[in-house]
Structure formats: structure tokens, C-alpha cells
Amino acid sequence: MIRVNRGAKPEGLEAIRKAEVKRLAAIVRGAPPKAADFGNRYDIARRVLWKAQGQTCCYCERRIDRLYNDVEHFRPKTRAHRGGDRPTHGYWWLAWTWENLLFACPSCNRRHKKNKFPLVRGSRILPVGHSPPGPERALLVDPAGSDDPMDHIQFVPLHQAGKKRKWIPVARGGSRRGKRTIQVLKLDRPALVTHDGGHVSDLVDHHVKGIRAAIDAGDVQAAAKVWQAALKKLFYPRQAFKALSYDVLDHHFPLGTRQQWGLEPYRP
Structure with missing residues (x-):
């Protein structure tokens, strides 16, 4: 997972947000909202997010060759599992908020994350109508948040006798948020690994x-040349698995080696 830069808010989204929040506010006064109550007007952000993320999933970084028909809400809109046994109200008022929208693959969004949004034990829930983060202390890493996801998750090689080496995501430096993000999104699921x-x-x-x-x-010059070629190929905007590529290069050529050979630093 790498940091996502959404870019400029799509024209028209703010007007949609104001109208839809007003409409939903009337609904939630009578009963908790259902998925069908939200409609799909936030779909205006879908193509913009897809392009901003290099046509990759914001969580697992797999390429999405076709426009997947859902926009991911980082804070779930209908109901939210924040920890404990039962879900409570979701963040319905953020369903059209640009800062809460991402683009994710079906596996990460529908099969794994769903309406999970764990909080640090004892954390207060964001009050209805307020902008995040407020008093909340989220355990999930936000790809477009203030924290760099690569500070919380890293890929390390897994060696198994007689088998091809795999690279698996682990919590960098024991990060609690990294560990929980991997668990919730199943970023270590066999198919993805x-x-x-x-x-x-x-x-x-x-x-x-x-x-x-x-x-x-x-050969210092040759090393610099092939290094630049690697960066150009592995980290161009629409390339998949940039965080993985970074950690593989860092594993083989740690900081001391890069400095010794004058290899330009790069972090996606």
C-alpha cells in the first residue's frame, strides 16, 4: 500500500454532497439508513479516483483494467464495525465527501474490508455531522491520510524449503495499525501473496x-544507469505493487549500499 494523492475534487461533487446529506438527514431521523438509500451520485468521483490511483486498488495495488463499479468509502457509510460484537451507525454524512472516497478492487472492498472500521480501544466515535478524524483514533491506515502507509507495512521474503520464495506483508517496526490493516484487508491472503x-x-x-x-x-556509471532504468519501470504511475517493489530493492540494496554507489533514493 502506498500513499494516494486524489488530486482536485471533481466538479459538481460538493453540490451533490450538500443535497444528498440534507436528503439523508431526513431519512436517518426516522430509521438507520439502508444501502439503497444512498443511491450512486458519488459515482461522479469514480473515474477521477481510478486515474489518480494509476488504475490500481488503493489497498492491495493490483491493477484494475476496467472501471470497477463501486467507489470505496474509507469510513463505511451504512454501518460500521469498530470493534466489539455488533456494528453501529456508519458515517452516512461522509458518503459524498471527497476526503472519504477511494477506489478499490472487489476483493479488498467487498470481500474483506466491507464495513469494518476498527478503532483504538477507548477511542470516541466521530460525532454525526463532524469531519474526521475528530476524537477518533482509527486502526486502519488511510492510503490518502496524513500517514504514509509504507511507514506501517513492509514486505519481507518468506523462505520455504523446496518452494519458490514469497514476499509477505508484515507490520513495519511492529506497527499496530499496520498489523490491523493487514488483518482487516487480508493483504496476506494466498492469492495476493x-x-x-x-x-x-x-x-x-x-x-x-x-x-x-x-x-x-x-562500474559506478553502469550501476547508476541500470538503477534509473529500474526506477522508471517499477514506479511509473500505472505500475502495480510499487510498495512491494520498493521493499524488494531495499532488501537487496539497503541504504548503505545505495549511498556507497550513489544510487538515487526513491519512495513511491
Whole structure:
């Protein structure tokens, strides 16, 4: 997971937000809102988010070749599981708020995150109508929030005898938020880990070998050249799994090595 920059708010979204919040406020006075009550006017943000995220999922970073028909609400709109046994009201007033909208793949959004939004134990819930974060202390890492997701989650190699090496996400430095985010989104699910591993073996390892060969030959200029080629290929906007690529490069060429060989630092 990398930091997402949504860019400018889509024209017309603010007017939609004001009208829809007023409409929903009348509904929730009588009963908790249902999914059907929200309609799909926030869909105006769908293509903008898809492009801003390089056509990748905001959580797992898999490429989404076609416009998936849902916009992800970081704070769930209908109901929210914040911890404990039963869900309570969702953040219905944020359903059309630009800062709460993301673009996610079906697996992360519908199968795993759903309406989960765990909070730190003892944290107060954001009051209705207020802007986040307020008194809330969220455990999920927001890809477009103030924290860099890469400060909380990193990929490390998993070696298994007789098997192809896999790269799995773990909490960086024991980050509690990183650990909970991985758990909620199932970022270590087998299908995703296997796909990530394929990305490394099919693409990243080729660049690692080229950089290693230049360093072993003692050729500073060649090392810089192949390093730049790797950055250009692995971190262009629509490339998948940029956080994984960064951690693989960092694993093979830690900071001391990069400084020694004058390899330009880069962080997606």
C-alpha cells in the first residue's frame, strides 16, 4: 500500500454532497439508513479516483483494467464495525465527501474490508455531522491520510524449503495499525501473496540482477544507469505493487549500499 494523492475534487461533487446529506438527514431521523438509500451520485468521483490511483486498488495495488463499479468509502457509510460484537451507525454524512472516497478492487472492498472500521480501544466515535478524524483514533491506515502507509507495512521474503520464495506483508517496526490493516484487508491472503511473488520473479528480479552485476563489476556509471532504468519501470504511475517493489530493492540494496554507489533514493 502506498500513499494516494486524489488530486482536485471533481466538479459538481460538493453540490451533490450538500443535497444528498440534507436528503439523508431526513431519512436517518426516522430509521438507520439502508444501502439503497444512498443511491450512486458519488459515482461522479469514480473515474477521477481510478486515474489518480494509476488504475490500481488503493489497498492491495493490483491493477484494475476496467472501471470497477463501486467507489470505496474509507469510513463505511451504512454501518460500521469498530470493534466489539455488533456494528453501529456508519458515517452516512461522509458518503459524498471527497476526503472519504477511494477506489478499490472487489476483493479488498467487498470481500474483506466491507464495513469494518476498527478503532483504538477507548477511542470516541466521530460525532454525526463532524469531519474526521475528530476524537477518533482509527486502526486502519488511510492510503490518502496524513500517514504514509509504507511507514506501517513492509514486505519481507518468506523462505520455504523446496518452494519458490514469497514476499509477505508484515507490520513495519511492529506497527499496530499496520498489523490491523493487514488483518482487516487480508493483504496476506494466498492469492495476493502468490500474485505479488509473480511480480517479483517476473519483473523486479530482472532489475535486481542487472544492478547487482554492475555493482559486482565495480562500474559506478553502469550501476547508476541500470538503477534509473529500474526506477522508471517499477514506479511509473500505472505500475502495480510499487510498495512491494520498493521493499524488494531495499532488501537487496539497503541504504548503505545505495549511498556507497550513489544510487538515487526513491519512495513511491
